[in-house]
Amino acid sequence: MIDIKHISKWYGSTQVLDDCSTQVASGEVVVVCGPSGSGKSTLIKTVNGLEPFQKGEIFVDGVSVGAAGTNLPKLRARIGMVFQSFELFPHLSVNQNLELAQVKVLGRSTEEARERAGSLLDRVGLRAHQDKFPGQLSGGQQQRVAIARALAMDPIAMLFDEPTSALDPEMVNEVLDVMVDLAREGMTMMVVTHEMGFARKVADRVVFMDAGKIVEDCSNEEFFGNM
Numbered sequence: 001m002i003d004i005k006h007i008s009k010w011y012g013s014t015q016v017l018d019d020c021s022t023q024v025a026s027g028e029v030v031v032v033c034g035p036s037g038s039g040k041s042t043l044i045k046t047v048n049g050l051e052p053f054q055k056g057e058i059f060v061d062g063v064s065v066g067a068a069g070t071n072l073p074k075l076r077a078r079i080g081m082v083f084q085s086f087e088l089f090p091h092l093s094v095n096q097n098l099e100l101a102q103v104k105v106l107g108r109s110t111e112e113a114r115e116r117a118g119s120l121l122d123r124v125g126l127r128a129h130q131d132k133f134p135g136q137l138s139g140g141q142q143q144r145v146a147i148a149r150a151l152a153m154d155p156i157a158m159l160f161d162e163p164t165s166a167l168d169p170e171m172v173n174e175v176l177d178v179m180v181d182l183a184r185e186g187m188t189m190m191v192v193t194h195e196m197g198f199a200r201k202v203a204d205r206v207v208f209m210d211a212g213k214i215v216e217d218c219s220n221e222e223f224f225g226n227m
């Protein structure tokens, strides 16, 4: 599904990704971990074209991300992304946040979009908050809305960039629980996180980065086997 092949990236003369290769098969959950500044966030953002790269190639469902002529907006619409900061539209209600791209990008009718939004809000436990604005919700609730919004687009894969790092500790689990459910339902996921309990529970593979390099890429059993 996601095939990252020999990616290198520089900012000016500083190399931030150094010959990174890994794959995420359909239905697989890959957790990316490693020290701060090691390139995790940059790597995950190359997958949907948010970060350009100078060397290598990435294929998502057979489409080359870096190639000239690739329709990046179209590709991004098929890959859900959840960031550390929730990035909801502050002036739109929860429902409107979920409906907007469904209508504008996928061309769904308002009724269809609302129905899909409603079922996803049920799923993340937030239907009762559908008419609130993001600022009226807790961080954990906002992040669950952000996940529901990404899912509303029926993505073929989901990327998560430290989705719980900005949350108060008591809200981390409500977000991780939603992600665990998604993983168990077979969603293809690439997750940058420091939550090793989550990784141990659902990761099929763990990729460990250091100084721009993938220094380990192994199965859950290999990674956690001795811990």
Ligand code: ADP
Pocket (backbone or CB within 6 Å): 011, 016, 034, 035, 036, 037, 038, 039, 040, 041, 042, 043
């Ligand atoms: P991580 O997610 O592992 O914390 P990042 O991918 O955010 O690491 O960053 C990798 C390296 O790239 C860091 O050294 C960071 O300072 C650098 N970096 C990230 N974005 C930029 C940028 N826009 N310009 C220059 N350096 C950057």
Ligand code: ADP
Pocket (backbone or CB within 6 Å): 041, 042, 084, 161
């Ligand atoms: P994240 O890890 O979630 O991407 P960061 O705090 O690392 O968040 O980066 C926030 C923004 O700042 C990003 O757009 C990133 O590209 C940019 N950035 C990060 N490090 C640097 C850097 N050393 N120089 C310039 N821009 C940077």
